[in-house]
Amino acid sequence: MDMETAGPVVLDTLSRACSQDASVLKPAEHQLQQWETQPGFYSIVARIFSNHDIDTNVRWLAVLYCKNGIDRYWRKTAPHALAETEKDLIRKQLISNFNEPVPQVATQVSVLTAKVARLDCPRGWPELIPTVLQAVRCNDQLVQERALLTLHHVTKMLASKRLAADRKMFEDVTKEIFGYVLSLWNGHLSHFLQLAGSHDEGMMVAVDRCILTLKILRKQTAFGFRELHTNPESVNFLGSIFPHLEAMLDCRRSLWGHHSVVEKCERVIVTLTKILLDVLTMHPNSFLGYIKTTLQFVVKYNFTEKGLLFERFAVNCFNLMKGILFSETYKPRKSVQEQETVSQISMEAHLMVKEFFTFQMLAEICRRLVLQYFLLTTDDLTTWDADAEEFCQEEGGDSFKYSLRPCTEVLFLTIFKEFRLSLTPILMEMVQSIHGPCDPDSLEAILKKDAIYNAVGLASYDLYDDIDFDNWFSSTLLGELRVKNDSYRIVRKRVIWLIGQWVSVKLSVKLRPTLYEAILSVLRTEEDLAVRLEAAATLRSAVDDFEFNPEQLLPYVEPLFSHLFQLLTHVRECDTKMHVLHVFSFVIERMGAMIRPYTAALLQYLPGLWQESADHNMLRCAILSTLIHLVQGFGSMCTNFHDFLLPVIHLSTDVTQDPHVYLLEDGLDLWLMTLHHSPLLTEGLLKLFNNMPSLLELGTENLRVCLKIIEAYILLGPRDFMQHFHSVLVSSLSSLMTDIRAEGLILILRLIELVFRAFPADGPRLFSPMLPGLLKDILAPEENPMLMSMYLSLFSRVLLQNQELMWSVLEQTAPHLGQDSQQALGKLLDLWCDKMDWVSQPERKKICALALSSLLTVNLSTVVEKFSSIINMCVEVLHDVCRQDEVTGVQIDFLVMGDQDGPPESGMEGDQEDNEHERRKKMLSRQDPVHSVSLKDYMVSQLTQCQQSHGQVNFDRLMESVDPDISSQLRMFCA
Structure with a gap:
């Protein structure tokens, strides 16, 4: 870009970019965007904002463009980085502009100067600080002020490094x-x-x-x-x-x-x-x-x-x-x-x-904190009357650094913890001074009681030994909640909050039903909205307690849900709805299956709330969270609301829809939970899988849960699912495996292994295009034990379930190794022998041993050469999977499942849950050779066939090659 000729054009374009007319504004913005990477553009822009004769709006926009350019293109390593000559021109322009008459532009220029200083100062811009200080010393008032402003922003920026x-x-x-x-x-x-x-x-x-x-x-x-x-x-x-x-x-x-x-x-x-x-x-x-x-x-x-x-x-x-x-x-x-x-x-x-901090000083500070700073102000009460939801917004995080009320409460707690012995009698004296209900018409008395109760709630853990909370709760606090005077709402709100603070500190389990009744009494629709919201929060605290007993809450669930449902319909703010929904979710989660008869009303309301919240993605996240807990609570009955559930999952996981940016994580969890609890694969669930290929293309951020969803489909409806999506599954997984870390590769291999388990004959054939590449990977140096364990486990299933395919894979792979198929098999068996110790799970060890045992009947010179090694490895696994029967003394394979057995605790799968998904996993495990075939019986059968195949003389010669100790151990297992 020629600076001499392009200046007027850039100025005109910036002027048009300030227009209120979209037809003028949009083309100008597009043109400026095109120029951003052109050499000379930013030096022209710097000259424009430094020219005080140009319109202020144009100059202000020019500074903003220059600021954005510095963020993107100033560093030497940035794409389209600015040339040093252009950067030098901009720097000179910046330190010659200390007489900017417009404050707003001056501030932006100062910030711009600071951004450059952060990257260049002092080595690349040694003249900055001396020039600014010289301007600060100037007698011209405007120059001095602008120089000070620049020095301030430069100092602030440099100090942040x-x-x-x-x-x-x-x-x-x-x-x-x-x-x-x-x-x-x-x-x-x-x-x-x-x-x-x-x-x-x-x-x-x-x-x-x-x-x-x-x-x-x-x-x-x-x-x-x-x-x-x-x-x-x-x-x-x-x-x-x-x-x-x-x-x-x-x-x-x-x-x-x-x-x-x-x-x-x-x-x-x-x-x-x-x-x-x-x-x-x-x-x-x-x-x-x-x-x-x-x-x-x-x-x-x-x-x-x-x-x-x-x-x-x-x-x-x-x-x-x-x-x-x-x-x-x-x-x-x-x-x-x-x-x-x-x-x-x-x-x-x-x-x-x-x-x-003498006793007198502590007493004075404590009393003033509680009786002066804890008091609700006129502004607080005005806000309460005008907007109860805004009044109930909690200030968390670092709000104590900026806001008076949380700051005061944090100071009170700090002092109380530091000087508890001195301050406890003072606070207890205050509590005694407000014992019993106060005059509802005395605002002063009400505010004082509110402040003191606030202090007692904040210091609940420190007052554990000083307050008999059960007695106080029964004799005093419940009575406070019964005072229904309108002005007494301040005390009712504080009391129900106070109970929430103490419930996990010192409230007996036997009083929990009384607590639930108290919460119900202030959740009613005629109660003040702020009090109801506080009651909902206290319910969550009560349910979150370690000593929570769901059976105690059961008689109150229906009315509590009814009142919470009405509260949800009465509040307007998205954040407030989220808080109430979180209470719902938490109660549902803690009650588990007991909740099923009581959630019909919520299910009627959620579809409407979902539609209303189209513009509030965070509220929709809360709804998704609630639905996850509902599905868990409903179990297999979740099919009753699939008509609502499946469209919600579809929208949340559709990458072509904008909301997926916010909803995807919760939507995937809901999808997985729905599959886990569904008793059969419906057409709606099957169609939902059309969202999956695009999700897998996003990369590894949600890979784990996506693969778990695919696993759930394979277990839920293996035939229907694979019939519709086998080609999509193979192509998607193949694409993922081209560039992925070992952790992700292990997850994919586990899924492929599941297909092999579900379809022993067809599964390996389906993934046959991938197997030569995997075999090359396994024969290459691999130092990840978990990954090697997966490779060996996977090829064990191929060898055990489809030997013909295994020989084909070896023939395809051998030329790439410069060997024939028998040599490739020998190399694989050597690797097996060398890395067998890396296989840690008994199930994977057993499938390897079964596969190796299957080779004993194969009449190949390579197998004959490796005979002793195969026997050694198999005997080693027998030690891992066999236990001596206490009655008969015979060695039995403990991984073999009976009709009523589930998979052993050391199984290959993750955490166990009592749901349809776990039931399906158990059914598949019963069909798995690991759990249906006795390793020692299989070895006896294979050795018998080997003997018949080779003849007694040759078989004896093979057995003589085995270490005598190993032979003795083998006879012990097979006796």
Whole structure:
């Protein structure tokens, strides 16, 4: 692309790409996409966004295109990588553009500069930092602000690199510029504090510069020093944080009413507290000297009459206190192997914490946490009234880092666990103060009870020895649930939650029926929606308990399902429906087959819910999960709802349908479960298999479950399935085996082996095109014992069930080895002898021994030469599969199954389940030579035929070649 001539064309195309008219926009976007890989395109785009005379929207779009180009094409190894000359032009353009007048474009240019810096700085772009610092020192206010913005984004990007060389580079950059940025911060902060009292218009400019410089200092402090306490400038900065915090908090109070400035002040305050959090996390040793000051500061501004100043500040303060108590560095070391310096720091920190948290201090913090911060606010209650589902949304994960309520609860738990002996009497005193139902008309009393119950629920495990929960549950909590006053819903919701917290901690099994009745009482449709949702969650906790007894829940299943079903119809949000569905699923799973008579209503509702959730794939995943548990519970009766089930599976596993991206994993599990429990192969199930070839083409991500599904089909309807899909099966498996790891190859070979077991004569013929290639693989060096075991097992079945085919395979393979078929057989037998120890499962060993025994009657010179080796291997297997009968003393083959026997526990298949699929596996096992033929009897028969075939003299000569000990052992087994 010629830069001189193409610039106007690119500019015009970018202008058209900003159009609101789709007929203009789409062709322009397509043209820009075509240019993305053209040399010179991004340097033209850089010139366009740097030209302040061009329309702002066009320049903003130009920056975005350049950002995307850097992500894709800047690295030298990237396809269509940018030439060094073009990259140099872009870099020069970026550091000559510190006078961008539009803030939004300036931000994007700064981010773009940072992206380039992350890849090139400092070696490929040594002039970046000096140029930016020179611009920061400029007297031009706009240039200085834009340079600070760029320095902030560059610092943030460089600080994110974690390789040792990159960290060293960032430390070097920090050493060079930290002092200067610190002086800027101090100067801008002093200037702002001077202007704050006068309400000068320059306050906004000053505070914006404070924010930018402080953000730079934050990253450099956290990631730019090995040890902060050894650097005078960083020590000076950390020591100034608390006075600066005090000053900014006072400033925020004095400027109340100037909303924009107050908001900026709060950003400075929050960033200062974030720096403390970073240092506590990244440099706990350097934070040691600030522990006491931090704790005093947190208490002063959060646990006194000053109250809650603003949420983000309180959250960071609470996380600072929690971080100090939670830090492993500050916990006393018991091990003598600990480093002495670390132990000294731990002891100092421990003493400081112990001295600070006196009983009076703990009592005050505990009471304020519970009675001030745990209280539901007016906003909470307004949200509850407006949208109960939103109010019930749980905040999990790292929400304690950003949200006040979870942050407060985490701090309470941390303090309570650390000082349980001191705080338990205080909390128990609070519980006593609210004993019994309170005045339903007193909101203050209700909120206080809610807060205290919240604390008791959070600390349930720590209060195990201090609360007789059975008595409290029966005498008090059940009574609270019976108070049906509307305002008392707050207490009812909290009580049913509290029971859910304690149910697995200390609630007697004998009280479980009473618990289910209590849950039913607050699941009714006339109850508040938030209370009902909490009751559903408590039901899940009760069912999830180790001591759960399904028979105790059985009398309540029908009404519980009815109320849960009604709850499911009443909620609107996808997430809420998912939560309720998960309760359904869990109850169904835990109840097992007992659930069958009670799920008709759910089955009536799920088809409608499936249709309604067409745009909510995660809800559909929850429905699939529920259906999996339903199929498990229904067993063979699942055919009653195949009309709904099979279309759902088809949509979920059809790779031509967009939803499969979300539904495939659960859809495959449902497909497998349906096959496992179906009593016969229906036409609908057979048609469903048309989805499978495309799924196998996707690769190995879902290979295991796909192969299990094919296995289930082979067991469910072997004749019908193979008649329809044998060619598809062979071609799909052949294609998969061309490029696959050993683990995947083993899974495929197990499936082929299943076909051989189900069709002893036709199975090997069906896969005959693959067998020469497999034989070449087996004769090549193979160091995977499991894979070698599968190869030997597979060819054992071919040899045992279709010797004619085996000779054909040997004849096809021998020329590729430069041998004749007898030599190839000899090589195979040598390999068998060498690798037999790799076959670990008794079943596979036995099929190998049966196959080798079948050769004893074959009149081939190779077999005669290997006679003793064959006998050795077979006798070795006899030791593995025979046991002495306690009554007769005769050696019997324990793998042989009687009419009532199932496969031995050491069988080749996986986990056993009581379903139709397992029954079919047992039936197939009874037909398998491994379980239907006695190895010792078969060997006696083969040796007898060998004797007749070779004559007594030759047979005796063959037996003389066998080791005398082996011969003696053989006679013992065959006696």
